[in-house]
Amino acid sequence: MTQFRNDAATAAGQPYDYQRRTLVEPDWTRFPGWRDVTAHQWESAQWQRVNCVKNIKQLRAVLGDLVDEAFYNDLDTDQQRLATMSMLLPPQMLNTMVPDKTPDTASFYADPIRRYMLPVATDRHLDWPSHPHATRDSLHEHDMWVAEGLTHRYPTKVLAELLSTCPQYCGHCTRMDLVGNSTPTVDKLKLTLKPVDRYDAHLAYLKAHPGVRDVVVSGGDVANVPWKQLEAYLMGLLSVPTVRDIRLATKALAGLPQHWLQGDVVEGLNRVAITAERRGVNLAVHTHVNHVNSLTPLVARAARMLLEVGVRDVRNQGVLMRGVNATTTDLLDLCFGLQGEAGILPYYFYMCDMIPNAEHWRVPVWYAQQLQHDMMGYLPGYATPRIVCDVPFVGKRWVHMLAEYDREHGISYWTKNYRTSIEASDAEALSKLYAYYDPIDTLPQSGQDWWRKQQVAA
Numbered sequence: 001m002t003q004f005r006n007d008a009a010t011a012a013g014q015p016y017d018y019q020r021r022t023l024v025e026p027d028w029t030r031f032p033g034w035r036d037v038t039a040h041q042w043e044s045a046q047w048q049r050v051n052c053v054k055n056i057k058q059l060r061a062v063l064g065d066l067v068d069e070a071f072y073n074d075l076d077t078d079q080q081r082l083a084t085m086s087m088l089l090p091p092q093m094l095n096t097m098v099p100d101k102t103p104d105t106a107s108f109y110a111d112p113i114r115r116y117m118l119p120v121a122t123d124r125h126l127d128w129p130s131h132p133h134a135t136r137d138s139l140h141e142h143d144m145w146v147a148e149g150l151t152h153r154y155p156t157k158v159l160a161e162l163l164s165t166c167p168q169y170c171g172h173c174t175r176m177d178l179v180g181n182s183t184p185t186v187d188k189l190k191l192t193l194k195p196v197d198r199y200d201a202h203l204a205y206l207k208a209h210p211g212v213r214d215v216v217v218s219g220g221d222v223a224n225v226p227w228k229q230l231e232a233y234l235m236g237l238l239s240v241p242t243v244r245d246i247r248l249a250t251k252a253l254a255g256l257p258q259h260w261l262q263g264d265v266v267e268g269l270n271r272v273a274i275t276a277e278r279r280g281v282n283l284a285v286h287t288h289v290n291h292v293n294s295l296t297p298l299v300a301r302a303a304r305m306l307l308e309v310g311v312r313d314v315r316n317q318g319v320l321m322r323g324v325n326a327t328t329t330d331l332l333d334l335c336f337g338l339q340g341e342a343g344i345l346p347y348y349f350y351m352c353d354m355i356p357n358a359e360h361w362r363v364p365v366w367y368a369q370q371l372q373h374d375m376m377g378y379l380p381g382y383a384t385p386r387i388v389c390d391v392p393f394v395g396k397r398w399v400h401m402l403a404e405y406d407r408e409h410g411i412s413y414w415t416k417n418y419r420t421s422i423e424a425s426d427a428e429a430l431s432k433l434y435a436y437y438d439p440i441d442t443l444p445q446s447g448q449d450w451w452r453k454q455q456v457a458a
């Protein structure tokens with residue numbers, strides 16, 4: 001299957017040739033719409049937010065006629081019929097597409113960051129745009145809410161969704177059920193409580209459940225929580241003595257690094273980090289970078305600033321996607337950029353979740369196992385990321401941990417060793433097998449025919 005060619009098998013010599021690549025800020029003046037933008041404007045978080053690209057008209061104002069009309073039509077078709085996320089691109093992020101030359105239609109179509117941040121209809125699979133088992137809330141996070149926005153899935157950890165917006169919207173967002181504006185195809189779930197009431201409910205739950213020691217503070221993206229509110233929430237968490245780990249989730253570190261370099265944010269984070277240190281709590285930031293081209297000097301500056309003010313670690317959780325980063329070379333280039341140039345630990349790559357219209361991004365489990373194999377031995381051991389599959393009703397499993405695998409039909413079976421919050425009284429929960437599904441277009445013909453028959457019978 002040529003789309004899953006193994007880099008390691010095709011070349012003589014070392015399969016991966018490491019070369020240090022220092023980071024470069026792409027020249028934004030190559031875009032007609034930003035010809036006169038100064039460095040001062042570029043580095044302003046406010047300028048970046050005001051000039052985000054939210055629709056085709058605004059994209060046209062930046063790109064002009066660098067890309068032809070067919071591209072805009074393709075994008076429009078996607079937005080009307082297929083997209084699960086609306087368009088939202090900070091200039092910083094758009095500037096990392098075709099970073100080393102003035103884009104044209106072909107290079108813009110081929111760009112890895114464009115492929116997931118600005119998807120077009122012809123990117124998707126027409127035969128199987130969605131897997132039959134794809135769902136809006138594929139990880140059932142909403143089902144496991146114990147308070148609005150608070151998911152209790154693992155015994156000792158919770159996920160706190162503080163808000164439902166981000167400074168950028170990713171086409172493959174796993175929380176497409178809740179995050180972002182509604183699109184013509186997806187009417188989004190809404191948070192209903194006032195933020196202050198939601199946050200109080202989270203704290204009350206944590207105080208009442210001392211067995212929960214680890215809080216992932218997410219959204220959306222915490223960069224969209226007004227700083228004073230976020231600081232109050234974090235100080236609230238730090239006042240609960242049983243909370244020992246706090247992890248802040250923000251893709252904006254790469255999408256809008258200017259946010260994390262603002263004076264009030266830096267000073268506030270320093271206060272939180274000092275309090276965490278005094279109380280012996282591990283405060284970390286988790287970001288979401290999928291391709292080395294997203295790493296620029298500004299991103300590295302923001303990551304190092306977080307470490308300087310006392311955050312214990314900055315880690316990356318990328319998503320494995322076909323056409324974006326699903327080769328050994330792409331993954332290792334990104335990991336070396338993170339680890340060697342930006343001070344960000346390569347931590348996880350998630351397999352793309354089974355949400356609607358995501359089949360063209362997803363890879364089969366066997367291929368993820370192969371990528372994990374081929375990445376071993378190049379990076380320091382502690383900085384070698386694990387590729388994980390987030391199995392519905394189970395949680396994260398390393399890709400080699402499956403119990404059974406039916407390759408013909410693309411169904412892997414997984415086990416688990418704890419109950420989620422909705423299975424407290426389910427005696428079978430720990431002895432069942434839980435299924436995960438490979439993309440159908442990657443199956444042998446007999447497997448594809450089998451799924452087609454299931455569809456007809458359904």
Ligand code: SF4
Binds near residue numbers: 165169175179219288
């Ligand atoms: S930043 Fe995260 S939560 Fe926001 S759209 Fe992207 S993947 Fe979804």
